[in-house]
Amino acid sequence: MRRCTTISRLDDAASLHDAWVELADACGAGPFARPLFALTWWRHLGQGSLMVVAVHDGDQLVALAPLHQRRIGPVQVVRWLGHGLGTVAEALVRPGHDDAGELLWATAAARGRVLDLIECRDLGPLPGQGPITARRTVALHERDVCPVIDVHGDAEAHLADPACKRVRRTVRVARRRLAEAGHTFGVRVAHDPATLEALLPDVRRVFDVAEADRPRQHLLDGEWAAFTSAIIHDGVATGGVLVLVAYVDDVAAAFDIVLLTPGTMSSWIGRFDPALAAFSPGHLLQCAGLDWADAHGYTTIDLLLGDSFYKRLWAGRSYQTLELLSGPAPARAVLTGVGRLRERIRA
Template sequence: MRVETLTTLDDLVRLEPAWAALFGRVPAAAPFASPAWLIPWWRIFAPGRLATLAVWEGDALVALAPLYVETGPALRRLLPLGIGLSDHMDVLIDPAHAAAAGQRLAEAIGATRRDWECWSAEEAAPGAAVLGLPEPYGCASTWADHSASPVLDLPGSGDTLDAVIPPRKRRKWRMALNRVGRRDWRIAATTPETLTEDLGHLFRLHGARWESRGEAGVLADARVQAFHAAAAPGLLDAGLLRLWTLRIDGTVAGAYYGFARPGAAYAYLGGFDPAFAFESPGTLLVGHAIESAWQDGAAAFQFLRGQEAYKYEWGAVDRWTRRRSVVPL
């Protein structure tokens, strides 16, 4: 197996087809490890020196560590691409070559240890490949809990959502459906033709939701909006994006922005018009997302990091992401 070091945006773009194919062979990988997410992130932010490592066996990409070196005045850190805006970050390792490719990737990371003072693997989900990589040569690791990431485990095909959603929330969901049922309403999935418009609704409504609390919200940053606008077409084309808008009497009252892979769905952002609070757009959209994930056969609905009360109202329970910190000896 040979190792390639990628140091420019052009390198990442050139790698994209092989990266997408590898991502497709790793069923446990979250959308945040896909090229559709991480290449736009690097294009918009590029906060350091790119130091991504690719492991090849012949013409097949069998492992990838999307990394960069933070070049600020403080500690030189080796960090994952996507940090700050991503959850469930990980390296990608082809399951058919897991042991050999993982070993080779760990060796490659260890070989760069003079370039950094700490490699910090952030927001790794339980069971993430990066947590189980062999110790890089000349290094030592420590592990710690990182963030609470509530998860709703979904029932199998022989059961119903009533088995996992608490009765109080089921009643609130039914009440919201009854209230909106008196109006002309629909939830629609975005399409390539409506994507730009739907993202605009998401940005506007997310801002309105946070402004009603006297806060700005993550989308107040123009670069963050630019990133999502750049990433969304590729995510949609890859079948990863779940962007829905709720219209009530012709007005967009809410928007939901999440992702899905076989086996799991991920709730990322949302927003609603405070003028429609009586109809509970947030409940309607999250309920729709959970129901859609269950109907698609997902085993888990990931609410991602943050301990907001509404997540637990749906029956989610905390699962903690982990941080692996690696330092040269």
């Protein structure tokens, strides 16, 4: 009754939407392994061939890996959907069905393919961890960390924790400076399409000035604009995205675009206006995010990739992401050589 299929047509992958979301919920999966993010990325930024590997047990979807493959030189490389965009991805394997995960990876890692999986969440079986794929050569390394805030009340309850002494002082100073300058601070939240349309011009303005001051990756501009816009609009319409915008008086000072999954708010994109940095708008907006999380039953705020000073001030713990490379030694050597060559060209 168990069967594994490799889906290469977008329409066929989209037809799994409801079963895919139900499986992701059963696994406690993050936002990047879900169809909203994975398939939107493929529509707008994907290259090569779609490769969603799905395992059914009878009519029930029990495992799924959101992947794609493309040729790099002579090597056929398999990567996550969302590769290269800070995607913390994972394979979805229903609890109690670890053998389905083995079947999934045995299919994905067919002869001649190299698995090049970065920013893996260490959840569920990975290649090389079970009897079917144990003979494959797997190089597994720690890659990055994702700080996490555990929500045990509103912002004031969080700041009252003795461990939050430094960020409590930062917030107190920011509030005092606002009061001394005669400014007001407020936050607007878009969880419906009409409010989103009203707030997006302010989000774009803050993004523009933040990138002009410190270029990072302007996901509302250039090649990424259509993808990011689709995620925001579709996500707000379906309850998978929340947009928070902070204002000093009537001037947008900071924003946070949050991906929502059961129990968890994942802070995907956030920026602040450097001209208003003295008022710490990002920290004050984080207070609003904690209040919203507490009011709506969210128990975790995942700050995603990067162990920055800002995140360490707020987070009580973190989890590790992994980098996995698996395949024939000559093919892995070619892929590694191509990567080093590209790094030298960029340098």
